[in-house]
Amino acid sequence: MTSAEIAKIALEHKNTGNDLFKRKEYAQAVDAYTKAIDADSSQSVFFSNRAFANLKLDRFQSALDDSTKAIELDPSNVKAYHRRGMSYAGLLEFGQAKRDLLVVLRAKPSDATAKQTLALCESMLQRERFERAIRASGSESSEKLCRSLSLSSFAGNTDVNKYEGTRLEIEQVSDDKGKPKGLRVLNMSKEFISHVVKEVFLRGKSLPKVYVAAIVSHAESIFAAEATIVDLNSDEVGGKISVCGDTHGQFYDVLNLFKTFGKVSDDHAYLFNGDFVDRGSWSCEVAILFYCLKILYPKRLFLNRGNHETNNMNKVYGFEDECKYKYSQRIFNLFAESFEALPLGAVINNDYLVIHGGIVSDESVTLDDMKRIDRFHQPPRDGSFMELLWSDPQENDGLGPSQRGLGYAFGPDITAKFLAKNGLKKVIRSHEVRMGGVQFEHNGGLITVFSAPNYCDNQENLGGIVHVCPGKGNKGVLGNDDENLFIETFTAVEHPDIKPMAYSNGGIGF
DSSP, X not given: OOHHHHHHHHXXXXXXXXXXXXXXXXXXXXXXXXXXHHHOTTOHHHHHHHHHHHHHTTOHHHHHHHHHHHHHHOTTOHHHXXXXXXXXXXXXXXXXXXXXXXXXXXXXXXXXXXXXXXXXXXXXHHHHHHHHHHHHHTOOOOSOSTTTOOGGGGTTOOHHHHOOSSOOOEEEEEOTTOOEEEEEESOOOHHXXXXXXXXXXXXXXOOOHHHHHHHHHXXXXXXXXXXXXXXXXXXXXXXXXXXXXXXXXXXXXXXHHHHHHOOOBTTBEEEEESOOSSSSTTHHHHHHHHHHHHHHOTTTEEEEOOTTSSHHHHHHHSHHHHHHHHSOHHHHHHHHHHHTTSOSEEEETTTEEEESSOOOSOTTOOHHHHHTOOOSSOOOSSSHHHHHHHOEEOSSSSEEEOSSSSSXXXXXXXXHHHHHHHTOSEEEEOSSOOTTSEEEEGGGTEEEEOOOTTGGGTSOOOEEEEEEOTTOOOTTGGGOOOTTEEEEEEOOOOOOSOOTTTTOSSOOOO
8 A cells, every 4th residue: 555545544534533523422533533543653633633532531641642642743733732731731730731831822822721721730839839838837737627617707798698598507516615616507408408409509599608618517527427438228228229420510410310310318319429519510509409418318318429529620620619609718628628528439238339430450459448448638649549539441351551640441350350359249430421321341340320411511421320229120221231220311401501610710621
């Protein structure tokens, strides 16, 4: 085959990738660009385009590798510098991101996205320097905000006087010396939650700050009392446990989920498997609703921590800015602290381990080891804690590098060994969009469930839900091979014309 023929084939694959990208079929676009690269690996644009598609899939490490190769082939490829800068930002490597973005802005001084991301990087670098200085001085406070919150500190707020609707009774929790030790809601009710949803949130209003603070403080104390890996039994929670994946601030879809599949009640428990904030522009509403339900139904509503229930991700993907816009920095700080109390997983009926990301890379780590993880802090950048939040499955056996840059990719053999070693039937995880809402993987040993339909208003995926209901499963539906699981999907519903991350003052939007 002549070089001209090879170039023609490669260009056809690249054009196919461009068409798929325009249709927002990013995974298929990656495949098309890969075929172009396989045909002709000398073209910088092929790698740069694949980097952009990988960014759309949150595959930051893959996007970084592609961007770097594109720059090696063509040092003048400004788009490649831009995409590498965005990749570094996605990997929370803000210093390196800043260097690449400055290259972009020297060539294109008015590039709005580069300017916005550079501002984020500079803010995060300033925060990191401040936090290092605090740690070095030894003045970092060990006192938990949720556990030291004083009701009197909200005395100057007038928003509670303007609030019209069902009132909360809030109790000041104190120690034996009278020192404030947080707040507790005394009268959480279905009536209050219904009023908040219909008359406050759906009307675009906010709750009084003292109400939100009390709800978060109270919920945090419940989470903190739970185990790192919670043991759940369907017989003990009414017979049905519905496992949901990422909801990412898509409040209207969360309401539709409850409308479609049933509300939390004495005979219907829910487990939301992390990433309930960030990306979507109603993260505050989703978090407050879940926390209210946790207070009202502490043994029927359960929340696992996801990789987005962390400070850096909240800074980058919108939740912190949304909190500050709708409430205050202190309210965000309360939420951030409550996220540190969230369990990392749950075991249902001694059969199903529910974790946000994936299995840890160290094969010697058992379920009992996971239960002993100290979770009450921000996750490190390596180790079991981080991998539970970040890892993803792969088709091939063994361990591979993560396309995200954090955690690992684990194969079917890793899943099978873990299940056998710990006497489990399946791992249920979330963390990734699945177009069908639910996908059985790894020879049926792994289920991915994702519950944010039409994710970020552009993915056109279904939302999924996995009901654990012994003996009442719908075996054969969507690849279901388990008579104790009932699989269902749902579509996105309309919401006000507010874009994802609408309140972000410098987050990353790809």
